[in-house]
Each structure stands twice: as C-alpha cells, then as structure tokens.
Amino acid sequence: MKPFSIYLAGVGGQGVGLMSDVLARAAAAAGQKTLVSDTHGIAQRGGLVVSHLRIGDGFLSPLIAPHRADLVIALERLEAIRGVQDMLKQGGRLVYCDAIFQPASVRTGGAAYPTVEEVDGACAEKNARACRIDIDGITDPKMYNTLLLARLIELDAVPGLTRDRVLAAISHTLPTAAFERNKELFLSLLHN
Amino acid sequence: MSPVDDNPFSVMGTRDKRRFNFMNSEQLLSPLPFTDTAMANHATARAMVETGTRVITTYPGSPTPEIAEILNHVPADKRPYYFEYSVNEKVALELACGASMNGHLSSVFFKSVGLNVAMDSMIQLPMFALIGGMVIIVGDDPGANSSQNEQDNRHFARMAHMPLLEPSSPTETYRMYLEAARLSKVLERPVLLRTTTHTAHAREQIDFGPADLSPPDWTSKFSLENGPYWPIAAAVFPLKRRMLEKEAVFGEAAEVSKFNEVIFSTAGTVQQRGVISSGLPTLAVLENISHDNAPVDVLRLGFTHPLPKKKITEFLKGKTEVLIVEELDRILETEIKAAAFDARISCRILARKNPEEYLGELTVNRTASLLHSAWPTLFSQPEKPLAAALPARLPQLCPGCGHRTAFFGTAEALAKTDITVGDIGCHTLGALPPHNLGQIVLSMGHSVSTASGLALHNSDRGTVAFVGDGTLFHAGLPGIINAAMNNHNVTLVVLENGTTAMTGHQPRPGTGEVGPAIPLPELLKLLGVQFIRDVDAYNVKGVAASVREALDYKGFAVVIARHPCVLQLGGKQKKKFPDRKIPKITVDQDACTQCGICVSEFGCPSFEKHESGKVTVASDVCIGDGSCVQTCPSSALKREGWDQKR
Numbered sequence: 001m002k003p004f005s006i007y008l009a010g011v012g013g014q015g016v017g018l019m020s021d022v023l024a025r026a027a028a029a030a031g032q033k034t035l036v037s038d039t040h041g042i043a044q045r046g047g048l049v050v051s052h053l054r055i056g057d058g059f060l061s062p063l064i065a066p067h068r069a070d071l072v073i074a075l076e077r078l079e080a081i082r083g084v085q086d087m088l089k090q091g092g093r094l095v096y097c098d099a100i101f102q103p104a105s106v107r108t109g110g111a112a113y114p115t116v117e118e119v120d121g122a123c124a125e126k127n128a129r130a131c132r133i134d135i136d137g138i139t140d141p142k143m144y145n146t147l148l149l150a151r152l153i154e155l156d157a158v159p160g161l162t163r164d165r166v167l168a169a170i171s172h173t174l175p176t177a178a179f180e181r182n183k184e185l186f187l188s189l190l191h192n
Numbered sequence: 193m194s195p196v197d198d199n200p201f202s203v204m205g206t207r208d209k210r211r212f213n214f215m216n217s218e219q220l221l222s223p224l225p226f227t228d229t230a231m232a233n234h235a236t237a238r239a240m241v242e243t244g245t246r247v248i249t250t251y252p253g254s255p256t257p258e259i260a261e262i263l264n265h266v267p268a269d270k271r272p273y274y275f276e277y278s279v280n281e282k283v284a285l286e287l288a289c290g291a292s293m294n295g296h297l298s299s300v301f302f303k304s305v306g307l308n309v310a311m312d313s314m315i316q317l318p319m320f321a322l323i324g325g326m327v328i329i330v331g332d333d334p335g336a337n338s339s340q341n342e343q344d345n346r347h348f349a350r351m352a353h354m355p356l357l358e359p360s361s362p363t364e365t366y367r368m369y370l371e372a373a374r375l376s377k378v379l380e381r382p383v384l385l386r387t388t389t390h391t392a393h394a395r396e397q398i399d400f401g402p403a404d405l406s407p408p409d410w411t412s413k414f415s416l417e418n419g420p421y422w423p424i425a426a427a428v429f430p431l432k433r434r435m436l437e438k439e440a441v442f443g444e445a446a447e448v449s450k451f452n453e454v455i456f457s458t459a460g461t462v463q464q465r466g467v468i469s470s471g472l473p474t475l476a477v478l479e480n481i482s483h484d485n486a487p488v489d490v491l492r493l494g495f496t497h498p499l500p501k502k503k504i505t506e507f508l509k510g511k512t513e514v515l516i517v518e519e520l521d522r523i524l525e526t527e528i529k530a531a532a533f534d535a536r537i538s539c540r541i542l543a544r545k546n547p548e549e550y551l552g553e554l555t556v557n558r559t560a561s562l563l564h565s566a567w568p569t570l571f572s573q574p575e576k577p578l579a580a581a582l583p584a585r586l587p588q589l590c591p592g593c594g595h596r597t598a599f600f601g602t603a604e605a606l607a608k609t610d611i612t613v614g615d616i617g618c619h620t621l622g623a624l625p626p627h628n629l630g631q632i633v634l635s636m637g638h639s640v641s642t643a644s645g646l647a648l649h650n651s652d653r654g655t656v657a658f659v660g661d662g663t664l665f666h667a668g669l670p671g672i673i674n675a676a677m678n679n680h681n682v683t684l685v686v687l688e689n690g691t692t693a694m695t696g697h698q699p700r701p702g703t704g705e706v707g708p709a710i711p712l713p714e715l716l717k718l719l720g721v722q723f724i725r726d727v728d729a730y731n732v733k734g735v736a737a738s739v740r741e742a743l744d745y746k747g748f749a750v751v752i753a754r755h756p757c758v759l760q761l762g763g764k765q766k767k768k769f770p771d772r773k774i775p776k777i778t779v780d781q782d783a784c785t786q787c788g789i790c791v792s793e794f795g796c797p798s799f800e801k802h803e804s805g806k807v808t809v810a811s812d813v814c815i816g817d818g819s820c821v822q823t824c825p826s827s828a829l830k831r832e833g834w835d836q837k838r
Contacts, residue, residue, distance in 0.1 A: 011585070021213050028229060028397065036229075036395040038213075039337075046797050047587035058482060060475040062361075062394040065556035067575045082582050100800075101813070103585040107801050108626045108792040111583035141812045 003056035004159055005064045007087040010075030011101045012049050018173060019073070019145045020051035023158065025169035027055045030160035037062035046101075048079060055159070071157055075144050076101050081114050084122040084130075094123055095131045095151055097144045131155060146170075146182045150189035163190060213395075217266045225402050231395045232362035232387065233258035236301075236329065239369035241272065242403045245299050245327070246410075247291035248275045249284035251666065252695035253303030254338040255331040255392040260301075261696065272405055277698050277706070280636075280666040281306040285328070286313050292322035292382075293421070295413030297373060301329035305635065307345055309667070315352045317382045318438070319431040321418040325377030327369060328354075329385045334519050335553030337389050340616070340633060342552070344520040349384050349497040353435050355442035356384045356497035357451065358471045362396045364494060368451065370401075375445060380418075381438050384497075388519075390553070391472045443498035451494030452503055457481060462510050463489045465567065469517040470496050470524060476559035477517050486563075486570040493524070501531045508532055508539040515542040515566045519554035542566050586624055591798045592762075592817035594729030594755025595619050595687050599627040600794055600823065601735025601753075602656065602685060605743065610654035611646050615639040615668070617660035618693045618757075626795040630658045637667025644671070644680035654743040656683045661712065662692035662700040669719070675748040676720035683742040684750045687729065688712060689757040697760045712752055721750050729755035730819045762815060775816035775832040777809045783828035794823045 006023065010016040017038050024034045037052045052064045069087040072094045074080035080096035088094060098116065105111045116132065123130040133147050149166050152158055167186070171179050215234040219226065220241055230238070236259050240248060250260050263275045274291075278284035281302040288298035302310065307330050314328065330348075333339040349356035357372055359365040365387060372383040423431050446452060455478065457463055467477050470493040481488050491507045493499070508514055508528075516525045525543040532541060544550065544562065552558075560574035589596050599622045606612070614623050614630020615637065622629045634642060643657035659668050664686060675682055692698040702710030713724050723745045725738040735753050742749035765772060777798070779790075784807065791799045791807055798814035801807055818831035 012587070017213055024229060024395065034229065034396065037390050038393050038395075046585075046590065048585045060478040060482070061472070061556045062396075062475070063390055063555055065479075065560065065574070068556075078582065078585065085582065101797075101810075102800055103583055104588050104625055104795060104797070105583040105586070107797075107799065108795055109583075114582065 003054065003058045004071070005069045006053040006055070006071045006073060006158065007064055007069035007083055008051040008053065008073045009079040009083045010049055011079065012046050014049070014075040014099075014101075015142060015145050016049045016051050016075060019075075019148065020053050022145070022149065022166065022169040022173055023053055023161070025172060026161055026165040027053075027158075029165045029168055030162075032160060033057055035062050048082075071095070073148060073152070075099060075148070077116070077119060078103065078114055081119045081122050084119070084126065084128065088123075088126055088128055091127050093129045093131070093155075093157055094119075095133070095148060095155065095157060097133045097135050097147060099135050099141065099144060131157075142178075143182070143185055146186045147189065150186050153190065214265075215262050217270065220262055220266060221270070221272070221403070221405060222400075223403055223405050225400055227397060227399050229395055229397050230362060230400075231258060232359070232365040232392050234262050235362050235366035235398050235400075236369055237262040238400055238403075239366050239373075240299055241405075242401055243370060243373040244272070244297055244404060244408070245373065246273050246296035246324070246408055247288055247298040248273050249278050249287045249298075249300045250276075251278055251281045251284050251302050251306055251309075252692055252698045253281075253306050253331070254695065255333065255387070255389040256301045256303055256329065257695050257698070258392075259329070260698070272408055279701055281310040282313060285310040288326060288328075289313065289317060289322065292324040292326040293320070293414050293418075294324065295411065296324040297326070297377060298324060299327045299329065299373075301331070304330060304332040304339055304343055304345055305341065306330070307348060308343075309636065311348070314348075316423060318353050318435045319423055319428075320421050321380045322376070322382055323380050323413060323418055325373055325380070326382040327372045327376055327385055328382055329369075329387065331392050332386060332388045332520075334388055340635065342520060344523065345386055346496065346523050347521065349386075350523075353439045354382060354384045354497070355439070355446070355495070356386055358386050358494055358496050359391055360470075360472050360474050360492075360494070361391065362394050363398050364451070365391065366398055366400070368494065371449075371451070375442070379438055379441060381442075388472055439498060443500075446495040446498055446500040447502050449495040449500070452500050453492055454507060455490045455492055457487050457489055463487045464512045465489070465570075466491060466507060466511045466514045467517050467563075468493065468504065468507065468514060468524065468528060470494065471519065473517050473519050473554040473559060476554060476556040477563070479556055480560050480563055480571060484563075484571050486567070488563075488567075488570065496524070499524075499527050499531070504528055505531055505535045505537060508535075508537045508541070511539050513540045513542060513566075515562065517554070517559060517562055518544065520550065522550070587621060588624065588795070588797055589618065589621050590759050591796055591813055592758040592815045592819060593618070594689055594753065594758070594819075595622060596627075596794065596796065597732050597755075597819045598685065598687055598729040598735050598753035599629050601732040602629065602739050603627065604732070604736040605739035606656065607654060609652070610656060610743070611643070613639045613643040613646065613655070613657040615657070615659040615663050617663050617687075618689075619658050619660045619687045620694075622658060626793050629656075635667075636663050637669075637671060639671075640668060640675050640682060640684050641671035643682045643684070644675050644678070647681045650681075654683065655681065656685060656739070656743070658685050658687060660693070661686060661688040661690065661702075664712075665701040672716070672721070672750075673719050676722070679747040681746060682748055683739060683745075684748070685739065686712065686750060686752045688752055688754040689760075691757050691760055693757045693759065697757065716750055721748060723747065723749035724752070725750070726752045726754065729753035730817075732822050758815060758817060774814070775818070776811060777814050777816060777818060777820065777832075778830050779807050779809060780828045780830055781806065783826050785826050785828075787825065790820055790824060790829065794820055796820055
C-alpha cells in the first residue's frame with residue numbers, strides 16, 4: 001500500500017486521541033505499519049489537540065511535514081481550516097465535523113471566527129476536496145468521532161479502512177455500553 | 193472470521209476499564225513476549241518490568257507522566273516493583289538512589305526542568321557505586337510545547353560525567369531502557385536516558401520480550417565496602433578519579449553500541465556526503481533523504497555521551513562533506529569538530545549557522561531547510577508554512593474551575609499599579625486573557641520569593657503572588673517560611689484544588705489520599721504566617737474582600753482560595769451518578785444588556801458571543817456549576833434550580 005499520512009485536529013476534550021487510536025488500530029488490523037504522534041499536556045485544557053498518523057512503509061518521522069498530509073480530519077471548523085492551510089497537500093482531502101468551539105481570542109479578543117465558505121476557499125486553494133459533516137441534531141458531542149468514521153468509510157478516504165476493522169477497533173477502545181451506542185449509530189449511518 | 197477475535201490488538205483478550213491508548217496490567221506484567229502498538233512511555237514501563245526494576249519514583253511532568261499512569265494502574269499488591277509519586281524530583285531521585293545503593297535496580301523519571309530540581313543530588317551520583325543499577329529518564333521539550341524553556345539536558349551528561357542514551361522512536365526507547373539497565377548494573381553507575389516530547393508520545397508496534405516475574409529479592413545489600421559514599425573536600429578526588437575511569441569504560445561501550453550505526457543510502461556504496469544526527473531529528477533526516485532520493489549516508493547516534501569518537505572519525509574520513517543536523521544547542525557540532533581537528537581530518541564539516549536555527553523543534557520541514565541549504569542540488573526547497581491569519585487557540589481554564597472565580601475576585605481587589613506573580617500549574621493560565629494575572633514566572637514554587645524581592649522598598653505598589661497547592665508542597669514551602677520569617681510585604685493567594693491537576697490529577701501531599709491530611713491553615717500558622725484567610729474560591733466577593741484585607745495588612749499575608757478541581761470531581765461524580773443531569777445555565781436575553789463581562793472578563797469557555805452581540809451558553813461545554821451567575825451585573829444569568837434572588 002502506498003504510504004498515507006493523516007492529520008487529525010480538534011479541541012482538547014473532543015476525542016482526537018481516541019479517534020487516532022481507532023484509525024491506527026484499524027490500519028494495523030489491515031496489516032499496515034502505523035506510526036502515531038499525539039499532543040499531550042497543556043494543550044488539552046481547551047487548547048488545540050492534534051494527532052499525526054502515518055500508515056504504510058517508508059516513513060520514518062512520526063510528525064507530518066507541512067503540506068504533506070494526504071487527509072485532514074477535524075472535529076471542529078476552525079481547526080479544519082487551520083489543518084488545511086498548514087498541513088494538507090495539494091489535491092488532498094478534508095473531512096470535518098462542523099462543530100464550533102470559540103477560542104478565547106474570538107470570545108474576548110474580537111478575532112473573526114471562520115465561515116464555511118472560508119473553509120471551502122482554503123480547500124479550493126489547494127485543489128482539495130472538502131467534506132463537511134453537519135452536526136445539527138447530534139446531542140452528544142462524543143458521537144462526532146463515529147460520524148467521521150462512517151463518512152470516511154463511505155468516501156473510501158483511508159486506504160484499507162473497512163467497516164469491520166473500524167468496529168473491531170472501536171470495540172477494543174471503548175467500554176461495552178459506549179461501544180454498543182456508537183456501533184448502533186455507526187451502522188445506521190452506513191445504511192443511510 | 194470474527195472482527196473482534198481477529199483483532200491483532202486484543203493480544204491478552206482482556207477488558208480493562210481504561211483501554212484507550214493504554215497498556216493494561218495484564219500486558220504490563222505478561223511473562224511472555226508479545227507484539228503490540230504502544231506509546232514510547234508505555235513501552236518504557238514494560239521495559240522496567242522486563243528488567244526487574246524494583247524501585248520507581250517520579251514527580252509528574254510532561255512528556256513523562258504516561259509512564260507513571262501505567263505503573264500506578266496496577267494494584268499495589270500485584271506490583272513486582274515499588275512505585276511512588278514523590279513530593280518533588282529531588283526527593284524522587286534520592287529515593288531511587290538509596291534503593292540502588294541497597295542493591296535494587298531503580299529508575300526515576302521527570303521532565304526537562306525537573307532535572308534542575310533533582311540536580312543537587314543527581315550530579316553526585318556518578319561518583320558512587322550504585323550497586324543495583326539506576327536508569328534516570330529525562331523528558332526534554334524542544335519547542336517548549338509545555339515547559340518554561342527548552343533547555344538542552346544533553347549538557348548535563350557532560351557536566352556530571354554520566355553516560356547518555358537518546359532514543360528517536362518508541363522501539364528505540366524500549367530497547368535503550370533494556371540496555372541502560374544492563375550497563376548500569378554491570379558498571380554500578382547511573383545511566384541517563386534522554387527523550388523528547390514527540391518521541392515520548394509517539395506510538396508504533398513493538399516486539400516486547402519476556403519478563404521474569406519471580407518474587408523480588410528485597411535483601412538489603414548496602415555495604416560501605418562499596419564506598420566511599422562521602423564526597424567532602426579532599427575525599428572528592430579518589431571518587432572523581434574513579435568516576436572518570438568509569439566514564440571511559442562507558443565510552444568504549446558507546447564505540448561498539450548498536451545504537452550508533454551508519455545507514456547507507458545505497459547498500460554497499462559509501463557516499464561522498466553524510467549527515468550525523470541524534471534523537472528524533474534523525475528520523476526527519478532519513479525521511480527527507482528518502483523523499484528526495486538523495487545519495488547521503490547517515491551516522492545515526494543513539495549512545496551520545498561519551499561520543500563514539502572512533503566511529504565518528506571513521507565516518508568523516510570516508511566523506512568530503514558531512515552535515516551535522518542538531519536540535520537545540522551546539523553540542524554534537526563542537527565535540528565532533530574537536531575530534532576531527534585532533535585526528536587531522538580534512539572532511540568539510542557543515543552545521544547550522546543562522547541564529548534562528550538554534551531555536552525550537554527540528555521538524556521534518558526545518559530539517560529539509562538545513563539539508564537544502566547545505567546541498568541545494570540534492571534536496572528540494574521545503575514549502576513554507578502559510579502565514580497564519582487564523583485566530584489562535586490557546587489553552588484555557590476548564591469550565592467551572594475555581595481558579596477562574598479566584599482570579600476574577602482578586603482582580604476586583606487590585607489597583608492598576610499592583611504587581612502579580614504567577615507559578616507553575618493550571619493556575620499559570622491566569623496569565624492569559626481575560627485575567628492577565630501572574631505574568632511573571634520563573635519555576636516551580638518561585639512566586640512568593642520573587643514577589644518578596646519585588647516588594648522590597650515598594651510601599652506604593654501591592655505585590656500579589658499566586659501558587660497552587662500541589663506546587664506549594666513541591667517547592668513553595670521554603671519561600672513561604674522565608675516570607676514569614678522576614679515578614680515580607682507580600683500577599684500570597686494559594687489556589688487550593690486538592691490535586692496536581694495540570695499533569696493528570698496525581699495525588700498531592702496532605703489531602704489524605706496518600707498519607708495523612710495536612711490542613712493548610714494549620715500548616716501555615718505553624719510556619720509563622722500571621723495573617724491567614726480561608727475562602728471558597730467560588731465566592732468572588734469573599735475572595736475580593738480577603739485579598740483587599742491582605743493587601744492592607746503590613747507584612748506577609750496568605751489568602752487560601754479553595755475549591756475542588758471540577759474536572760476531577762466531574763469524573764468521580766459521573767462514575768457515582770451516571771444518570772445525573774447537569775443543571776442548565778441560560779442567559780435571560782431580556783435582562784441581558786450585552787455588557788460582555790461574562791464573555792470578556794470572566795471568560796468561561798461555555799459562553800458563546802455571536803456577531804449580533806448576543807451571548808448564549810454552549811450546553812455541551814457548560815458543567816452547570818453556576819459560578820458565573822454572581823458575575824452578571826444585570827442578573828441575566830440563570831441556573832436551573834436556583835431562585836431569582838441569587
């Protein structure tokens with residue numbers, strides 16, 4: 001399999017690390033070599049949390065160089081556009097949940113929060129495909145990961161990522177009750 | 193084929209409560225070898241078990257706390273090791289040293305600046321026979337991702353004459369611990385294993401070995417025959433002589449170490465050009481060479497003090513040009529140039545030149561820049577990151593944090609000219625907007641003393657220092673004793689949340705969680721503090737009044753603003769009452785004047801400010817504490833379950 005780099009971004013507490021773990025495990029189940037690097041520490045207090053995931057042979061650094069990520073996955077709109085600008089390669093793909101978490105610089109500092117059009121514009125500049133996931137009607141923000149995983153499979157966005165491998169990875173990662181809820185949502189999304 | 197059964201990750205087939213990004217007890221203590229994806233820090237814990245490390249101590253600090261999480265997760269009666277969160281890094285190191293002197297393999301780990309705290313004793317260790325062996329792990333932070341500097345602790349190995357290993361990957365971390373433990377036991381000297389943030393937190397598949405879990409031998413083996421252990425004045429010299437002899441033996445080990453190897457760009461061919469590097473940057477170099485298909489060999493160094501001079505000069509002799517790719521300070525560069533000079537090698541040695549290149553983490557991109565500058569025909573120009581026109585996302589205090597109301601209340605009591613000093617912990621975030629308090633920080637526990645200096649002959653400006661309760665026990669006590677003793681005109685606000693929060697809620701001394709409870713007001717009184725106020729941190733008016741009183745008081749005054757950490761409390765309550773409903777906080781839009789105080793001055797992340805000026809509460813962020821309600825001058829904030837009069 002050709003090497004593949006995924007850059008994940010979100011706000012501290014959204015579950016970026018969890019999502020990255022699931023994707024890494026699913027890739028390993030496909031027999032792929034994986035290398036992951038997460039943010040830990042101070043960034044988790046509502047700050048930016050990112051994960052670099054590299055699948056396949058031939059990579060050595062756990063950190064993706066700017067403009068070399070094949071896929072940017074974001075759990076929040078501001079981090080989606082930031083990920084596209086800083087990390088996405090020309091012709092890459094963005095998949096994001098359109099959740100909004102205003103940073104302090106917007107709330108108290110008057111900085112402007114990006115619009116969906118601006119996200120599309122950033123993707124256009126890189127000749128990249130954008131896939132926005134509407135989160136209206138999703139009451140539990142912990143479900144965003146599941147929404148993203150279902151969409152990634154529908155789009156065939158990650159080589160080797162299949163429904164069964166994702167289910168196996170989630171089952172390893174979540175306690176039973178949470179797994180059942182997510183599995184239900186995940187399967188229902190794939191059937192729609 | 194059942195997806196779950198076929199999962200290569202369910203090696204042990206067990207369901208531990210914490211399975212996300214974790215190594216459960218069954219894996220950690222597996223007597224059999226196994227393969228699994230693991231974070232470098234988790235792999236380190238496994239290496240400790242495999243080598244029979246018997247005493248392990250630490251003080252929490254990024255990027256190392258995940259090692260402790262794995263070790264601490266095992267029930268105490270199942271551990272083949274003794275594990276302790278010590279009060280600070282100096283204590284942790286001394287404990288590990290004592291255990292090693294007694295014949296037990298020990299390990300201590302902490303973050304980069306934690307070494308500074310431990311240094312007074314740590315620098316002594318290579319003089320003594322640590323008969324059990326000892327591995328010291330330090331987690332440096334190039335790029336200062338979560339630290340107050342980016343100090344290069346490779347210098348310390350030179351200063352202390354201590355051997356140094358630097359991993360670049362999780363697999364290397366694991367293997368280097370095994371080797372460090374072995375060498376340390378054989379030579380009866382400590383070995384320093386220095387990792388960095390993005391190495392420590394990387395995850396990959398590792399082949400783990402077996403572990404001997406027969407009951408540990410706790411026989412006390414200390415003997416003065418292994419001494420002397422007393423290094424005062426003239427007694428230093430025989431100890432130092434022996435230390436230098438041991439250092440030379442470590443140097444011989446470095447020359448033959450598998451962690452120092454040449455990676456040829458084409459097997460069987462020696463290239464004209466080469467790179468020498470160590471640690472994580474080596475991976476960036478290799479990735480760039482692969483990306484640009486460049487004919488450049490790499491001497492990858494992992495056992496880096498003493499440097500394998502023979503291996504290095506051999507590498508240099510075969511080349512016309514060698515680039516030293518190094519992160520932070522110019523240690524490899526200067527030592528390699530000196531070795532080349534002594535050996536009269538004519539190879540041209542290239543290194544960083546631009547002062548900007550000595551700052552920050554050496555990422556794949558910056559490495560590409562260095563390679564391109566050295567050899568523009570071989571390496572492509574790296575793409576420049578776009579100028580960020582996007583709003584920053586800085587860390588902030590959690591919704592409901594007691595520090596927020598404490599800062600808000602303190603601000604009410606301060607004059608514009610008053611000086612505030614901060615410390616290290618979650619409360620450091622008070623320096624950011626909207627609070628902007630405590631914008632002077634040096635190190636753990638410094639605040640009361642730095643404030644004491646600022647308060648000297650300074651009668652017209654109030655001086656307020658902040659410190660968290662965890663940090664107080666780590667390093668704040670001597671400064672408090674000094675301030676009380678000399679009656680410095682400082683107000684110390686102790687932000688008490690009952691835990692060591694920022695690093696992951698490790699227990700702090702005196703809560704009663706581990707050992708006896710130590711009530712802070714009583715402790716402070718015994719230490720000679722004459723003015724003590726104790727208020728609920730959620731009570732803004734109470735905090736403001738206490739700080740005002742403290743500022744008026746001539747001499748050392750302490751205000752304890754106390755409230756349990758809501759992140760920790762929330763986690764506990766969720767387990768106890770899983771169906772508990774969070775009370776809703778809403779903005780009464782008729783009463784709201786859109787003054788913006790809640791959003792811009794109080795600054796809870798639950799508030800959302802819309803373009804129209806309207807403010808709403810994000811119900812998925814808000815935890816329903818209601819500490820914001822008192823801050824609204826129009827009483828427009830409403831909490832479910834509280835009457836209008838609040």
